[in-house]
Amino acid sequence: MPGQAAAAPAADAADDRSVMAFGNVELNNAKEGEDKNASEMVVARGYADVVRHRSDEERSSVYETLLDLEEKAKQAKRGKHSSREVSVPRINDVSAPGQGARAKQYLPFLQRGGKLLGLVESVSSGHRLKINVAKEGVTIAMAPSGVRAPQRPMPAMGGRPAAAGEPYGLEAYLWTREHFNQREVEIEIETADKGGTFLGSIVLPGAKPLSLGHALARLGLAKTQQFFDASRVKGGQELLAAIQAAKEARLKVWENWNPEDDVVEGEDDDE
Numbered sequence: 001m002p003g004q005a006a007a008a009p010a011a012d013a014a015d016d017r018s019v020m021a022f023g024n025v026e027l028n029n030a031k032e033g034e035d036k037n038a039s040e041m042v043v044a045r046g047y048a049d050v051v052r053h054r055s056d057e058e059r060s061s062v063y064e065t066l067l068d069l070e071e072k073a074k075q076a077k078r079g080k081h082s083s084r085e086v087s088v089p090r091i092n093d094v095s096a097p098g099q100g101a102r103a104k105q106y107l108p109f110l111q112r113g114g115k116l117l118g119l120v121e122s123v124s125s126g127h128r129l130k131i132n133v134a135k136e137g138v139t140i141a142m143a144p145s146g147v148r149a150p151q152r153p154m155p156a157m158g159g160r161p162a163a164a165g166e167p168y169g170l171e172a173y174l175w176t177r178e179h180f181n182q183r184e185v186e187i188e189i190e191t192a193d194k195g196g197t198f199l200g201s202i203v204l205p206g207a208k209p210l211s212l213g214h215a216l217a218r219l220g221l222a223k224t225q226q227f228f229d230a231s232r233v234k235g236g237q238e239l240l241a242a243i244q245a246a247k248e249a250r251l252k253v254w255e256n257w258n259p260e261d262d263v264v265e266g267e268d269d270d271e
Contacts, residue, residue, distance in 0.1 A: 024062060037062060044069040046079020094196060095130045095141040103196030106138050110189040110198065118142075123181050125152055126172025126221055127212070129202065131187065142198040144213025145190050146233045147222040149173070150253060168252045172221040180204060180212060190234065201234060211235070217242035220251025 030036035035044070042048045043066050050066045053059045060066060074081045094103040110116070110133070118131040121139065126149025132139045149172035153165035183204055190200040204210040216222035217239055224243055230236030247254045247262075 022060075024060065039066060040069055044073055044078075046073040046076075046081045049080075089137070091132065091134075091137055091139055093139040095139050097195070100194060100196030103140060103198070104192050106136065106140070107189070107192050107198070109136055110138075110140075113189070115186055115188050118185050118187050120180050120183050120185055123173065123177040125149055126169065126176050126216060128197065129176070129180060129212075131185065131202075133187070140198050141196065142187060142189075142200065142202060144202050144211070144216075145199045146224055146228050146230075146236060146239055147213045147217055148225050149176070149216055149222045168221055171252070172216060175219070175221060176212065176216070179210065179215075188234070214239060214242050218246060220246040220249070220254050223253060 025038040027036040027038070035041045039048075039060065040062060043050060050063075050070045053063070073079065077083065092102075092106075093099075094106065113136065116133055116135060118133045120129050121132050122130045124130065124141070127143045127147060129142055130139060131142050150166035150169035151163065152169040152173040154160075154163040156162040180202070186201075186203045186205050186209075188201045189198050192198045202212040204212075213222070214235065222243075224239070228236075230240050233239065246252070247257045250257060
């Protein structure tokens with residue numbers, strides 16, 4: 001039975017805690033004869049140790065196989081069982097707060113790279129992700145251009161007081177985490193803000209590619225950024241159309257939307 005993380009109770013969701021269920025994770029697209037059990041693959045390559053259990057403890061259904069594979073990995077001196085010194089790939093992490101100046105040094109390289117593959121390491125909010133770009137040897141904070149999801153509730157941390165969050169902030173965060181966390185994505189960098197968060201497109205590839213920014217807009221889980229200019233953002237007109245459709249359907253953050261609100265905002269912009 002494939003293993004998965006159980007849904008976190010509502011009371012714990014705000015501080016990002018979750019209850020874990022343990023099981024076997026297998027690849028669906030493995031061909032006949034190929035390895036498909038993730039635990040077996042990791043142990044066989046010498047990348048992990050097998051946890052020893054007492055006779056009265058629950059254990060994996062492939063526990064004996066894992067022990068056998070671990071012993072073979074030790075004998076073959078694979079991975080961590082090797083006596084050779086392993087060179088660790090150097091990854092520059094510029095995703096943390098206060099890294100704005102360092103992050104912007106990578107902007108020209110990432111812009112010239114065009115469409116790049118990245119791995120989502122974690123999700124900070126509905127629209128902000130931590131992405132590892134292996135080709136460039138850097139880990140960045142990134143958000144889709146032009147949109148902002150509501151802020152999720154945050155616990156007190158590092159001297160910072162707890163924040164209640166905004167309506168639908170937690171829902172936006174959980175949706176993005178479910179669909180994008182630990183997934184390989186295709187990104188295209190357009191610019192970076194003053195804090196060092198890179199802005200551009202974040203797309204989950206596949207038969208039906210899923211754009212993070214456009215998806216949040218369609219679901220009513222994001223609004224356009226202040227001073228948004230569709231002509232300066234790739235796919236800007238489609239983004240505006242998605243926002244407008246969500247408004248008219250009164251979805252989520254637009255549940256109390258009134259067409260007159262847009263008229264008033266437009267008049268203010270002209271002043």
